[in-house]
Each structure stands twice: as structure tokens, then as C-alpha cells.
Amino acid sequence: MKILVICGTGTVGSQVVANLLKRNADVRVMTSSAEKVQTLPAGTEGVVGNLKDKASLVNVFKGIERAFLLTPVSQTETEEGLNAVQAAKSGGVKRIVYMSVHRLEDIPDAPHFAGKIPIEKAIKESGIPYTIIRPNSFYQNDYWLKDPIMQYGIYPQPIGNVGVHRVDVRDIAEGAVNALLNDGHAGKTYSLVGPDLITGESGAKIFGKYLGKEVVYAGDDLDKWAEQAKMMLPEWMVNDFRVMFKHFQTKGFMATPEHRAETEWILGRKPRSFETFVSEATTAWKQEAKAGVTATATS
Numbered sequence: 001m002k003i004l005v006i007c008g009t010g011t012v013g014s015q016v017v018a019n020l021l022k023r024n025a026d027v028r029v030m031t032s033s034a035e036k037v038q039t040l041p042a043g044t045e046g047v048v049g050n051l052k053d054k055a056s057l058v059n060v061f062k063g064i065e066r067a068f069l070l071t072p073v074s075q076t077e078t079e080e081g082l083n084a085v086q087a088a089k090s091g092g093v094k095r096i097v098y099m100s101v102h103r104l105e106d107i108p109d110a111p112h113f114a115g116k117i118p119i120e121k122a123i124k125e126s127g128i129p130y131t132i133i134r135p136n137s138f139y140q141n142d143y144w145l146k147d148p149i150m151q152y153g154i155y156p157q158p159i160g161n162v163g164v165h166r167v168d169v170r171d172i173a174e175g176a177v178n179a180l181l182n183d184g185h186a187g188k189t190y191s192l193v194g195p196d197l198i199t200g201e202s203g204a205k206i207f208g209k210y211l212g213k214e215v216v217y218a219g220d221d222l223d224k225w226a227e228q229a230k231m232m233l234p235e236w237m238v239n240d241f242r243v244m245f246k247h248f249q250t251k252g253f254m255a256t257p258e259h260r261a262e263t264e265w266i267l268g269r270k271p272r273s274f275e276t277f278v279s280e281a282t283t284a285w286k287q288e289a290k291a292g293v294t295a296t297a298t299s
């Protein structure tokens with residue numbers, strides 16, 4: 001049984017691939033980059049395909065029984081998702097797992113939320129047995145904040161202080177793989193959330209605890225955040241994320257008891273805590289810093 005992982009080189013996709021390989025699955029990984037095919041994990045079959053190009057997807061889905069789909073944040077996200085659903089249907093796929101986003105309908109002004117609504121609808125109407133997983137904000141987004149946290153003791157993740165039930169990407173991947181491999185998840189939509197309500201202040205405190213120094217929340221000023229973010233991200237994406245952060249700051253992004261139960265059901269266990277993630281991330285960062293110092297000292 002061949003399983004296709006779309007966007008299998010990204011943050012979640014690479015974890016889905018790793019998890020499938022651990023479970024001895026027969027995996028095909030789609031990437032839009034011909035060079036990346038050469039660097040895929042051993043034991044996978046690589047295939048080049050582009051979600052923007054319908055014709056390229058015909059070959060990608062040939063012989064595929066089950067598929068994991070996520071759609072990259074892009075200005076054509078909906079169209080790309082619909083291309084994949086159409087190709088899955090034409091290719092005779094028998095099970096599809098789509099990664100959407102938690103509380104999808106709550107932030108309709110953010111394009112990367114609204115853009116997924118038609119994709120979920122197309123999947124439900126495709127006739128393919130489906131599972132939709134809806135993760136909250138990833139813990140792993142904080143990897144991008146290593147320098148401000150380590151160098152300046154500042155935590156610039158503008159999530160506000162109402163609270164967000166963030167989740168570990170490894171749990172998202174495991175949930176996705178359970179839905180791909182195990183029966184009983186067809187027609188279901190699961191929220192994937194973490195166990196703790198994280199705020200800007202509590203996030204900073206937890207990083208401080210594991211680094212043994214003061215780490216301060218950078219605050220809710222989204223103009224200031226956008227100014228910095230525009231140095232790394234295109235303007236349309238910064239505007240999209242800004243709408244989401246404003247919602248987080250004013251209303252939070254919380255799980256209901258049902259959402260938490262869905263997470264534990266698809267995982268078969270409790271999800272990882274934010275503290276576990278921070279402990280692992282900061283240990284790795286400290287080791288990297290030490291290796292850097294040693295290298296400089298011995299060079």
C-alpha cells in the first residue's frame with residue numbers, strides 16, 4: 001500500500017514521513033523541487049509535483065492508495081488544495097488526511113484560515129474517505145525566535161495574554177499517521193491541541209526557566225512586530241498573520257474540552273506539553289552555542 005505525503009519536506013510533512021517510515025509504511029514524498037528529491041530520507045520514493053500545476057499531479061497520484069495533504073500558506077492556497085483533491089479523486093485514492101487549522105471558521109478575515117474552508121468542503125464532497133485534522137498554533141514556530149530569546153532575552157511571539165492551546169508538530173504528525181494507517185477515522189474531523197494554555201507572558205517565563213535567565217515578552221504591539229516580520233516574510237503574509245495575532249490577543253485561541261478529547265483520541269495518549277518542547281529546544285540551543293564557542297576557541 002503506497003502512501004503519498006504532499007509537502008513532505010516541510011515542518012509537518014517531514015515528521016509525517018519520519019513517522020510513517022518508523023511504522024514500515026511504503027512512502028512516496030512529493031516535493032516541488034527536483035534538487036530536494038535527492039535529499040529525501042532513505043527508504044522513500046521521491047516525486048516532483050507542484051500544487052499550482054494540475055498536470056504535474058497526475059503522475060504524483062499514480063498507484064497511490066492513501067494520501068496526506070497539507071497546503072502551504074500561499075496567495076493561491078485554495079486553488080492549490082482543490083487541485084490536489086481533484087487529482088486524488090482522479091487517481092482513485094482510497095483515504096485522504098487533510099491538515100487544516102484549528103477553529104477554522106473563527107478567523108474569516110485571515111486568508112490562510114478562510115482559504116481552507118473550500119478545501120475542507122471539496123474533501124468532504126469528493127467521495128474519498130477522509131479525515132481532517134485541525135491543529136492549533138505549532139510550538140515549533142518558536143524555533144524562529146532562537147536569536148531574540150538566546151541573545152536578548154526577548155520573546156517576540158505576539159500571541160497576547162488571553163491564551164492559546166498550542167501543540168507540538170510531532171503530535172500533529174502522529175495523529176495524521178494514525179488516521180492514515182488505522183481504521184475508524186473516516187468522516188471525522190479532529191482538533192489537535194496542546195494540554196496547556198500558553199500566553200506571551202507564560203511562554204517567556206518558561207523559556208526563562210529552562211535558560212536560567214530572564215526572558216521578557218515583547219508585548220502586543222503588532223505594528224512593531226510587522227516591521228520586523230516584513231524583513232523575512234512577504235507583505236501579504238505579514239498582513240495575514242497580523243489578523244490572526246490580533247484575534248489571539250483579543251479572544252485567545254483556545255480548545256474546548258471536546259477538542260482536547262479529540263486530540264487524546266486520535267493520539268491514544270496525552271499530547272506533549274509546551275514545557276517539554278522548550279526543555280528540548282533550549283538544551284539543543286545551549287549545546288549549539290557551546291559547540292560554537294569551542295569551535296571559536298580552538299580555531
Ligand SMILES: NC(=O)c1ccc[n+]([C@@H]2O[C@H](COP(=O)([O-])OP(=O)(O)OC[C@H]3O[C@@H](n4cnc5c(N)ncnc54)[C@H](OP(=O)(O)O)[C@@H]3O)[C@@H](O)[C@H]2O)c1
Nearest residue numbers: 007009010011012031032033050051071072101136137138
Ligand atoms: N504554523 C502554525 O502554527 C500552523 C498551525 C496550524 C495550521 N498551520 C498550517 O500548516 C500549513 C503549513 O504547514 P508546514 O508549516 O508544515 O509547511 P512548511 O514547513 O511551510 O512546508 C510546506 C512545504 O510545501 C512545499 N511547497 C511549497 N510550495 C509548493 C507547491 N507549489 N507545490 C508543492 N509543494 C510546495 C515546500 O516543499 P518543497 O520545497 O520541497 O516543495 C515546503 O517544504 C499551512 O496550511 C498552515 O496554515 C500552521
